[in-house]
Amino acid sequence: MFEPVIGIEVHVQLKTESKLFCPCSTRFDAPPNSNTCPVCLGLPGALPVLNKKAIEYGIKTSLALNCRVTESSRFDRKNYFYPDLSKNYQITQNAFPIGADGYIDVVVDGTERRVRIKRVHLEEDAGKSVHEGGTITGAAYSLEDYNRAGVPLLEIVSEPDIRSPKEAYEYLLMLRRILLYLGVSDCKMEEGSLRCDVNISIRPKGSDKFGTQVELKNLNSFRAVERSLEYEVRRQSDVVANGGEVVRETRHWDEASQVTVSMRLKERAEDYRYFPEPDLPKLKIEKAWVEEVKTTLPELPGARRMRFISDYELPQYDAALLTDTRELADYFEAAVREYDGSAKTVSNWIMGELLRLMNATGTEIGEVKVSPGDLADMLKMIDKGTISGKIAKTVFEEMFAEGKSPEVIVKEKGLVQIADEDELLRIVDQVIGENQEVADEIKAGKDKAIGFLVGQVMKLTRGRANPKMVNELLRQRLSQ
Amino acid sequence: MRLNELKAHELLPMIRRKEVSVEEVVAAILHRISAIDSKIRAYITVAGEEALKKAKEADARLAGGEPARPLEGLPVAIKDNICTQGLRTTAASRFLEGFTPFYDATVVERLKDKGAIIIGKTNLDEFAMGSSTENSAMFPTRNPWDLKRVPGGSSGGSAASVIAGEAVCALGSDTGGSIRQPASFCGIVGLKPSYGLVSRYGLIGYASSMDHIGPMTRDVRDCALILGAIAGYDSKDSQSYPGELPDYTECLVPDIKGMKVGVPKEYLDEGLSGTVRDAFMKALDKLEELGAKVVEVSMPSLKHSLAAYYVISSAEASSNLARFDGVRYGYRATGSDDSMTMMAMSRGEGFGPEVKRRIVLGTYVLSAENYDKYFGEALRVRSLVTRDFREVFEVCDCLVGPTSPTVAFEAGEKTRDPLEMYLSDVYTVPPNLAGIPGVSIPCGFDEEGMPIGLQIMARQYNEEALLRAAYAFEQATEFHKRNPEIEKYTKEPAGGEMSV
Numbered sequence: 001m002f003e004p005v006i007g008i009e010v011h012v013q014l015k016t017e018s019k020l021f022c023p024c025s026t027r028f029d030a031p032p033n034s035n036t037c038p039v040c041l042g043l044p045g046a047l048p049v050l051n052k053k054a055i056e057y058g059i060k061t062s063l064a065l066n067c068r069v070t071e072s073s074r075f076d077r078k079n080y081f082y083p084d085l086s087k088n089y090q091i092t093q094n095a096f097p098i099g100a101d102g103y104i105d106v107v108v109d110g111t112e113r114r115v116r117i118k119r120v121h122l123e124e125d126a127g128k129s130v131h132e133g134g135t136i137t138g139a140a141y142s143l144e145d146y147n148r149a150g151v152p153l154l155e156i157v158s159e160p161d162i163r164s165p166k167e168a169y170e171y172l173l174m175l176r177r178i179l180l181y182l183g184v185s186d187c188k189m190e191e192g193s194l195r196c197d198v199n200i201s202i203r204p205k206g207s208d209k210f211g212t213q214v215e216l217k218n219l220n221s222f223r224a225v226e227r228s229l230e231y232e233v234r235r236q237s238d239v240v241a242n243g244g245e246v247v248r249e250t251r252h253w254d255e256a257s258q259v260t261v262s263m264r265l266k267e268r269a270e271d272y273r274y275f276p277e278p279d280l281p282k283l284k285i286e287k288a289w290v291e292e293v294k295t296t297l298p299e300l301p302g303a304r305r306m307r308f309i310s311d312y313e314l315p316q317y318d319a320a321l322l323t324d325t326r327e328l329a330d331y332f333e334a335a336v337r338e339y340d341g342s343a344k345t346v347s348n349w350i351m352g353e354l355l356r357l358m359n360a361t362g363t364e365i366g367e368v369k370v371s372p373g374d375l376a377d378m379l380k381m382i383d384k385g386t387i388s389g390k391i392a393k394t395v396f397e398e399m400f401a402e403g404k405s406p407e408v409i410v411k412e413k414g415l416v417q418i419a420d421e422d423e424l425l426r427i428v429d430q431v432i433g434e435n436q437e438v439a440d441e442i443k444a445g446k447d448k449a450i451g452f453l454v455g456q457v458m459k460l461t462r463g464r465a466n467p468k469m470v471n472e473l474l475r476q477r478l479s480q
Numbered sequence: 481m482r483l484n485e486l487k488a489h490e491l492l493p494m495i496r497r498k499e500v501s502v503e504e505v506v507a508a509i510l511h512r513i514s515a516i517d518s519k520i521r522a523y524i525t526v527a528g529e530e531a532l533k534k535a536k537e538a539d540a541r542l543a544g545g546e547p548a549r550p551l552e553g554l555p556v557a558i559k560d561n562i563c564t565q566g567l568r569t570t571a572a573s574r575f576l577e578g579f580t581p582f583y584d585a586t587v588v589e590r591l592k593d594k595g596a597i598i599i600g601k602t603n604l605d606e607f608a609m610g611s612s613t614e615n616s617a618m619f620p621t622r623n624p625w626d627l628k629r630v631p632g633g634s635s636g637g638s639a640a641s642v643i644a645g646e647a648v649c650a651l652g653s654d655t656g657g658s659i660r661q662p663a664s665f666c667g668i669v670g671l672k673p674s675y676g677l678v679s680r681y682g683l684i685g686y687a688s689s690m691d692h693i694g695p696m697t698r699d700v701r702d703c704a705l706i707l708g709a710i711a712g713y714d715s716k717d718s719q720s721y722p723g724e725l726p727d728y729t730e731c732l733v734p735d736i737k738g739m740k741v742g743v744p745k746e747y748l749d750e751g752l753s754g755t756v757r758d759a760f761m762k763a764l765d766k767l768e769e770l771g772a773k774v775v776e777v778s779m780p781s782l783k784h785s786l787a788a789y790y791v792i793s794s795a796e797a798s799s800n801l802a803r804f805d806g807v808r809y810g811y812r813a814t815g816s817d818d819s820m821t822m823m824a825m826s827r828g829e830g831f832g833p834e835v836k837r838r839i840v841l842g843t844y845v846l847s848a849e850n851y852d853k854y855f856g857e858a859l860r861v862r863s864l865v866t867r868d869f870r871e872v873f874e875v876c877d878c879l880v881g882p883t884s885p886t887v888a889f890e891a892g893e894k895t896r897d898p899l900e901m902y903l904s905d906v907y908t909v910p911p912n913l914a915g916i917p918g919v920s921i922p923c924g925f926d927e928e929g930m931p932i933g934l935q936i937m938a939r940q941y942n943e944e945a946l947l948r949a950a951y952a953f954e955q956a957t958e959f960h961k962r963n964p965e966i967e968k969y970t971k972e973p974a975g976g977e978m979s980v
């Protein structure tokens with residue numbers, strides 16, 4: 001029986017206005033090479049000037065990941081040649097990353113697991129190459145776009161603490177959740193603002209040795225990470241079970257056929273000739289600055305989830321779902337504040353109707369037209385009996401589509417619940433009269449059939465009748 | 481009177497008083513260049529038309545009653561590794577032969593803002609790597625005192641242009657002595673300021689932690705004037721010094737009574753030539769005569785500084801020069817099948833042998849297996865040198881020594897042996913490692929009439945002590961008044977003779 005040993009490196013683009021070392025915009029969709037200047041183009045004589053906001057985001061993230069923030073940090077040069085790397089070296093943090101020795105707690109199948117964070121460091125992104133003809137070696141020509149060159153990246157490296165593909169998936173979800181809560185990155189894999197590389201080896205369960213590492217690339221979604229790891233666990237286990245040896249290599253995830261394919265063997269580590277970046281002074285991070293940043297940290301998803309369970313008495317499942325994004329959790333809490341009933345009711349409506357409609361229409365929580373106050377008002381209307389729970393679903397759909405308040409919709413559409421006993425009795429009698437056979441059956445003991453009569457009443461009242469009263473009145477009449 | 485032999489501090493008041501027009505001054509300089517530069521070859525590019533245009537504009541402004549800016553009408557030459565907007569900047573490399581920046585270096589911007597006129601771009605050893613200007617991919621520059629000899633390097637073009645009257649002042653760059661050694665070889669004043677005092681923005685990087693830009697002038701007053709114009713904090717250079725700066729011309733008081741002047745005994749080793757030693761000893765006598773207290777000091781770390789310098793500078797150079805790959809600008813080789821090969825071929829064809837030598841050396845010392853043995857060790861030497869200087873400056877106001885072990889050598893004499901060429905920097909390298917200022921001023925001539933330089937060093941950011949000592953020495957001597965006989969190189973009048 002083998003167990004996988006997994007470590008993950010995540011690169012996220014920081015959401016700063018300008019690049020890490022020059023004033024150019026970090027906008028994602030600008031025309032090629034329009035967001036460039038002598039610094040990010042690596043023109044002769046140009047010098048880097050550090051973006052303080054990026055450092056602040058680095059500190060913020062380090063704190064949120066429970067890392068120690070390095071007081072005396074610096075930048076280094078990583079030297080390698082590639083046409084999209086404008087200086088042919090990358091300014092990064094090798095020896096003294098901004099943050100180190102942290103952790104993230106992840107819930108996997110109901111149990112909490114701690115994944116240690118080895119380091120968090122800042123570096124600049126490279127540009128983008130387009131090779132006419134696929135690869136750089138076979139291309140007729142290559143085009144270079146340096147808009148992305150110099151965009152600040154944060155590299156977050158986990159320790160090899162992850163023990164299953166599912167855990168890797170949950171780790172990534174939690175990491176992204178934290179980064180989104182912090183507001184330091186968009187974390188959009190499809191736009192490349194979040195990228196991940198995964199290392200995996202296997203070993204006999206219970207062993208404390210590490211096997212030969214394989215690096216996985218071309219992982220375009222968290223699901224791809226999970227699937228590729230599942231595949232690798234199987235593949236490596238088969239190799240070892242059949243008496244073979246896993247080779248150290250980089251493998252490419254083929255999404256279409258759901259397999260990993262060998263890209264290149266890694267005979268030895270590449271020599272990047274790191275040395276301290278001489279164009280920048282040492283990076284001193286004052287304790288006072290760290291303390292200041294600490295005060296700006298939002299409540300993080302893990303803590304918020306726990307609080308939702310204890311303060312609102314929500315089930316684990318609800319709490320996890322509602323704290324998935326900061327915006328959703330904020331929405332929930334705002335609605336609870338406006339509503340005087342149970343938090344679980346609010347949770348049910350958000351998890352049920354709101355998320356269903358959001359998914360169906362592809363709406364983000366930030367774009368939802370129903371304010372938390374409107375949701376609360378609608379719930380109060382149900383409680384007061386002004387509308388039925390069933391009608392409320394219609395009302396809510398209308399609120400979601402039009403953004404109107406529930407009162408307005410109920411009035412406009414005449415959806416106020418009929419709770420007047422005389423009026424309801426008149427309709428109940430009419431229904432019994434028109435369905436005498438069914439009524440007789442019920443009287444003869446076929447109790448289930450009462451649902452049919454309730455349905456007829458609801459149909460006549462277009463759902464506005466108070467169902468509880470209808471039920472009672474029907475029974476009252478039929479037992480006479 | 482020759483306009484082109486005037487110092488800036490003599491010329492500027494004449495322009496201000498309208499005794500001479502800016503156009504006349506610039507025309508005189510351009511005339512001089514066209515008469516003699518085919519022999520000296522100080523310039524890679526002469527911006528004659530643009531300079532005359534700027535001169536006319538300046539005259540028009542002055543005629544219109546606008547006040548003259550501090551350097552109004554001053555013709556300056558710029559070393560060709562300092563970027564000039566719209567003016568070709570080659571670093572004397574085949575790689576950048578056709579490169580015209582769309583931005584000015586901060587120093588150029590500052591000179592222009594103060595009214596100076598850029599005459600042209602001067603020759604250097606390719607990417608400032610060399611000590612004789614023979615490593616230029618364009619052509620070698622000759623020493624105006626003796627055309628058989630080199631002007632020193634790498635700022636050889638700037639030094640030659642100033643002493644030959646082809647510019648009134650010039651900017652050079654100095655990573656291990658590239659301002660001071662050619663200043664010494666050409667008999668002018670060359671100052672390497674404290675690290676960070678003058679912005680490096682726009683200087684084509686060679687070794688970032690030791691690159692400096694500084695003035696190269698005919699006398700100390702001009703040096704102080706130009707330093708004041710280019711020094712000061714620049715947000716575009718993260719290593720820029722943020723402190724307040726004094727008016728450097730105000731420290732030009734010819735009084736060094738009681739000043740404690742140290743002589744590191746390591747500067748008087750066996751490599752020092754006899755004539756330079758004699759001139760230096762006489763200079764010490766002169767300093768004592770002026771009231772300075774001369775003391776011998778010892779800085780044992782200095783004997784390792786040359787080795788440390790070549791390790792660190794080559795390491796940084798190997799990385800700084802990586803950007804020259806033919807992808808975005810500069811020389812691009814043809815005949816390759818893919819971009820990676822194109823990059824490699826462009827570098828192979830675009831760089832000269834000394835540049836390649838240093839890239840290979842730098843790549844070697846930074847490799848994982850050699851890093852600690854070479855680069856790490858060099859950094860340790862560097863911190864020892866810095867410490868030694870700091871300790872010495874606790875007892876001395878400044879240090880003096882010869883700028884170079886020899887006078888200007890003959891062209892071709894050292895090109896075959898790079899190590900011998902490197903030794904030419906042995907006295908100028910330590911201030912670059914420590915980031916302290918150093919200046920070379922004329923302190924004598926050998927029996928063949930070749931100038932000898934005296935180097936004065938001071939504590940970091942204490943350019944005032946440096947300039948005061950230099951000024952006092954200069955005012956008490958006549959060396960700075962001597963001029964090479966340029967006329968003997970040309971049948972035509974050597975230009976610039978104007979009656980004013």
Ligand SMILES: [Zn+2]
Nearest residue numbers: 022024037040
């Ligand atoms: Zn830029």
